[in-house]
Amino acid sequence: MISDFPDTMYSSCLMKRIISSSYIKYRKRFYSSVQSFTAVESPPDNLPTFLTTDVLRDPRKRAVELYMPYQNISYEEELKLKQRQLESRFQSVAKTLFYDRALHPSIRKLIRTNDVNLCPIRDIERTSATSEYLTTCIADLGKTRSGDLALGIPNRSISNDYSTSNEDNQMMLVLPIDDIDIYKKRDRLIIKHYYNFLQKEVKDISNIEYVLHHWRPIRIYTNKKDQKNVVIGYFDRKVNNSERQAARERLFTYFENGPGRECQIDHLYFERRSQRWPIIVNETSYEKIIGDKNKPFYYDLFDMKFEPNLQSYGISNLIAYELIYGEVLKLCNLEPTSTVFLQYYSDIGVLPLIACQHVDQCYGLDSSRFAIKAAMKTQEKYPHTQNIQFSTCTTKDEFKTILTKIEQNKKKNASLTCIFGPPRNELDRQDLRQNKFIVSVLRECDFIDRLIIVHRGINSSVLHFLYSLSGGESTTHKISGPPFKPVIIIPFDANPRSALMPDFLTLYERD
Numbered sequence: 001m002i003s004d005f006p007d008t009m010y011s012s013c014l015m016k017r018i019i020s021s022s023y024i025k026y027r028k029r030f031y032s033s034v035q036s037f038t039a040v041e042s043p044p045d046n047l048p049t050f051l052t053t054d055v056l057r058d059p060r061k062r063a064v065e066l067y068m069p070y071q072n073i074s075y076e077e078e079l080k081l082k083q084r085q086l087e088s089r090f091q092s093v094a095k096t097l098f099y100d101r102a103l104h105p106s107i108r109k110l111i112r113t114n115d116v117n118l119c120p121i122r123d124i125e126r127t128s129a130t131s132e133y134l135t136t137c138i139a140d141l142g143k144t145r146s147g148d149l150a151l152g153i154p155n156r157s158i159s160n161d162y163s164t165s166n167e168d169n170q171m172m173l174v175l176p177i178d179d180i181d182i183y184k185k186r187d188r189l190i191i192k193h194y195y196n197f198l199q200k201e202v203k204d205i206s207n208i209e210y211v212l213h214h215w216r217p218i219r220i221y222t223n224k225k226d227q228k229n230v231v232i233g234y235f236d237r238k239v240n241n242s243e244r245q246a247a248r249e250r251l252f253t254y255f256e257n258g259p260g261r262e263c264q265i266d267h268l269y270f271e272r273r274s275q276r277w278p279i280i281v282n283e284t285s286y287e288k289i290i291g292d293k294n295k296p297f298y299y300d301l302f303d304m305k306f307e308p309n310l311q312s313y314g315i316s317n318l319i320a321y322e323l324i325y326g327e328v329l330k331l332c333n334l335e336p337t338s339t340v341f342l343q344y345y346s347d348i349g350v351l352p353l354i355a356c357q358h359v360d361q362c363y364g365l366d367s368s369r370f371a372i373k374a375a376m377k378t379q380e381k382y383p384h385t386q387n388i389q390f391s392t393c394t395t396k397d398e399f400k401t402i403l404t405k406i407e408q409n410k411k412k413n414a415s416l417t418c419i420f421g422p423p424r425n426e427l428d429r430q431d432l433r434q435n436k437f438i439v440s441v442l443r444e445c446d447f448i449d450r451l452i453i454v455h456r457g458i459n460s461s462v463l464h465f466l467y468s469l470s471g472g473e474s475t476t477h478k479i480s481g482p483p484f485k486p487v488i489i490i491p492f493d494a495n496p497r498s499a500l501m502p503d504f505l506t507l508y509e510r511d
Contacts, residue, residue, distance in 0.1 A: 063175060063176075063179040063180045066175070066499060067180050067182060067498050067499060068180070068181065068182065068497050068498060068499075069498075069499050070497060070498075071497060075126075075129040075496065075497075078496070078497070079123075079124050079126070079493060082124060082491075082493060082501065082502055083121075083123065083124050083491070085501065086121065086124075086458070086491055086501065086502060086504070087121055089458050089463065090119075090121065090463075090489065092463070093463050093466060093467050096467060096472065097467065097470055097471070097472055100471070100472055102471070103470075103471045103472065103483075106485050106511055119486040119487055119488055119489055119506070120488055120489075121488075121489045121490075121491065122488060122489065122490045122491070124491045124492065124493050124502055125323060125327075125490065125491070125492045125493065126493060127317060127319045127320040127323060127492060127493055127494055127496060128317070128319045128320075128496065129493075129496040129497065131181050131182060131497070132181070132182065132183065132184040132185065133182060133317060133319070133496060133497075134182055134183055134184065134187075134316055134317065135221070135222040135223070135314070135315055135316065135317060135318045136219070136220070136221055136222070136313060136314035136315060136316045137177065137183055137184070137187040137190075137191070137219070137220040137222075138153075138217060138218070138219050138220075138279060138313065139151050139152055139153065139174075139177055139191045139194070139217060139218050140152070140153070140174060140217045140279060141198070141212065141215060141216060141217055142174050142212075143208070143212055147208070149195070149198055149199060149202060149208060149211070149212070150174045151174065151176075151191065151194065151195045151198065151218075152174035152175045152176045152177050152191075153174055153175045153177060153180075177191050178191070178192065181497075182497055182498060184222065186226075186228065186263070186264075187220050187222070187228075189262070189263055190218070190220055190228065190230060190260075190263045190265065191218065191220075193254075193255070193259060193260040193262075193263055194218050194232065194260075196259065196260075197250075197251070197254045197255075197260065198211055198215055200254070201215065201250070213235065213276070214234055214235050214236070214239065214247070215232075215233070215234060215235075215247075216232070216233030216234060216235055216271070216273055216276065216279075217233055217279045218230065218231070218232050218233075219231045219279075219310075219313070219314065221297070221308055221314045221315075222318075223297060223298060223299050223300060223318070224299075224300050224318060225300070227266040227267070227297055228263075228264075228265050228266050228267070229266065229267045229269070229297040229308060229310075230265050230267065230268045230269065231268075231269045231271050231286065231310055232251060232268070232269070232270065232271060233271040233273045233284075234247055234248075234270060234271060234272060234273060235273045235275070235276050236272050236273070237274060237275070244272070248270050248287070248289060251268075251270060251289065252268075252270075252289045252290065255268055255290060256289075256290055265290055265291075266291060266295075266297065267288060267290065267291035267296075267297050268288070268289055268290035268291060269286045269287065269288055269289070269310065270286070270287045270288075270289050271284055271285075271286055271310075272284060272285045272286075272287070279313075280311060280312065280313065282311075284311065286310055299315065299318070299348070301318075301321070301322055301325075301350055302322070302325075302326075302350070302354050304353065304354070304378070304382065305378070305381070306348050306349070306350060306353075306374075306378050307348060307374045307375075307377040307378045308348065308374065309347065309348050309368070309370055309371050309374040310370070311368065311370030311371070312347070312368070312370070312371065312424050313424060316494065316495075317494045317495070320492050320493070320494030320503065321494070323492055324422075324454060324492050324494070324503060324505060325350055325351055325354075327490055327492075327505060328351065328419060328452055328454065328505060329351070329354060329355065331450075331452055331505075331507050332355065332417050332419075332450070332452070333415065333417055333449070333450050334355060334358040334359055334417070335358075335359070335360070336357075336358055336359065336360065337360055337411075338360055338411060338413055338414045338415060339358075339359040339360055339361075339414070339415060339416075339417055340359065340360060340361045340362075340363075340406055340410055340414055340415070340416045340417070341355045341356070341359040341361070341362045341363065341416075341417050341419075342362075342363040342364075342365065342402075342403075342406070342416060342417070342418050342419070343363070343364055343365065343418075343419040343420075344365045344366075344393065344399070344418070344419070344420050344421070344438070345365075345366055345367070345420065345421050345422065345423050345424070346364035346365060346366050346371070346372075346375060346390070347366060347371050347375070347422075347424060348371060348374045348375050348378065349364050349371075349374070349375025349376075349378055349379065349388070349390065351364075351419060352364035352375070352385075352388050352390070353375070353378060353379065353382065353385050353388065356384070356385050356387055356388045357384055357385075359417075360411065360414060361387070361389075361406070361409075361410070361414075362387060362388045362389070363388070363389050363390075363391070363402070363406070364388060364389070364390045364391070365390075365391055365392075365393040365399070365402065366390075366392065366393065367392070367393060367394045368392075369392045372390050372391065372392050375390050376390050396437040396438065396440070396441055399438065399441050400441045400444075403416075403441065403445045407445070407447055410447070414447075415447060415449045415450070416445070416447050416448045416449065416450075417448075417449070417450045417451075417452075418442065418445075418448050418450070418451050418452070419451075419452050419454065420438070420442070420451065420452070420453050420454070421453055421454035421455055422454040422455060422456050422503065423455070423456070439465065439468040439469055439479055440479050440480065440481065442469065442481075442484075443469070443479060443480065443481030443482060443483060443484070444480060444481040445481075446481070446482065448510070449509065449510055450507070450508070450509055451469070451484055451507075451508040451509075452505055452506070452507055452508070453465075453466070453469070453505065453506045453508070454503070454504075454505045455503065455504060455505075455506075456494070456503045457500060457501045457503070458501050458504075466486070466506060469483065469484050469486075469508060470483055470484060470485070470486055470508075471483030482510060484508035484509065484510060485508060485509050485510065485511065486506060486507070486508055487507045487508065487509055488506070488507050489504055489505070489506050489507075490504060490505050490506075490507075491503065491504040492504065492505075
């Protein structure tokens with residue numbers, strides 16, 4: 001979550017040109033910030049110049065600056081500001097495309113028609129603007145400069161920020177979640193009790209380093225019934241079985257019979273981690289220590305019950321998630337006898353599982369085997385979804401092979417509707433590096449007649465991805481195949497009352 005802030009802050013700086021000078025003066029500190037910094041205690045002597053000392057010293061002020069910059073204006077005005085911010089980013093791509101002489105003529109005509117816009121941008125769809133809208137909460141474990149335990153929103157280690165000392169390698173400045181109103185009160189209560197549990201661990205074991213080494217981040221998932229699915233990590237590579245079991249029992253005792261009982265956790269998982277970092281690791285095992293097996297945790301979406309993917313950051317805003325996917329389904333050209341439907345980054349399989357009964361063939365691809373496993377668990381519960389082919393796909397060649405097989409087996413007049421995204425947070429730093437290669441595969445597949453891209457936030461890699469799909473060429477990577485024509489962009493405010501940019505989907509078609 002915090003990794004999105006540098007780009008978000010940069011985007012915010014662009015707003016200086018399009019909003020009033022009085023507002024800029026009032027929010028000067030926020031819009032002059034171009035990188036993130038959080039602290040839970042007095043900052044070091046060599047203060048950064050982009051934030052004032054009083055903000056750094058007061059975590060609550062810092063929370064307001066980073067997470068709720070629009071709290072003093074109406075939600076309608078917030079939407080207008082985000083709309084202008086979004087337009088300015090896409091106009092930069094449109095202008096680049098406009099001056100690209102090798103661009104496909106239909107796209108150049110479209111740009112001229114829409115007054116140098118990439119495509120007509122629909123007004124931002126409203127989602128929940130009330131407080132406590134987030135349905136996913138993550139708190140990482142670290143240590144302050146004074147050596148105290150810290151639990152909150154994850155940030156970079158201190159050594160990367162200011163120090164070259166090896167002593168700072170395991171330290172992390174974090175922002176207490178309790179200071180941020182957009183997190184649910186019950187989530188903050190659970191975080192508080194986990195923090196108290198760790199403090200008790202330090203007291204009982206008399207070794208803060210031992211606790212910091214073994215106990216890891218906490219993730220909280222919430223569904224529409226306000227049920228809580230909690231995952232707490234434990235790094236056990238150098239721990240014997242008796243020590244691991246003792247740690248598990250202490251956690252169970254605290255949340256089942258101890259002070260943590262007031263949290264009323266519906267499901268608590270003990271996550272055995274094979275490595276300490278990052279928050280999401282590829283090799284883990286989960287053991288449910290609290291929760292009724294007869295009342296499992298589900299995401300209720302489109303009148304279906306979907307298995308969660310514990311090996312992910314979860315769904316941050318369920319209301320926006322359902323709205324965005326509902327719009328995607330409306331834009332899909334679904335025909336029961338001729339449409340081939342494919343989604344790359346299918347996650348828990350929502351779109352394939354909904355669309356399968358309205359298409360001829362249906363495919364769900366994801367780079368995470370945990371996501372595919374979760375989707376297939378849901379598929380087992382619904383007999384009418386058995387025609388879906390879920391597969392793990394991690395490379396350009398695998399993706400190309402799947403598309404080739406689809407083309408060889410398709411009916412004579414069949415067409416392919418392809419959905420790309422939304423990429424999850426943990427994928428932004430890894431798999432999206434392959435975007436430039438995936439663009440080549442998409443453009444070389446001639447029978448894709450409708451392509452829908454779903455993205456969370458806007459950064460340079462996303463904009464270059466859209467540019468390349470529309471016919472723009474990279475100086476380092478030549479892309480062949482006919483380009484796609486952008487038709488419309490539909491943004492959704494999935495992050496109300498926060499500095500995060502809207503999520504959006506882009507519809508592309510071919511002539």
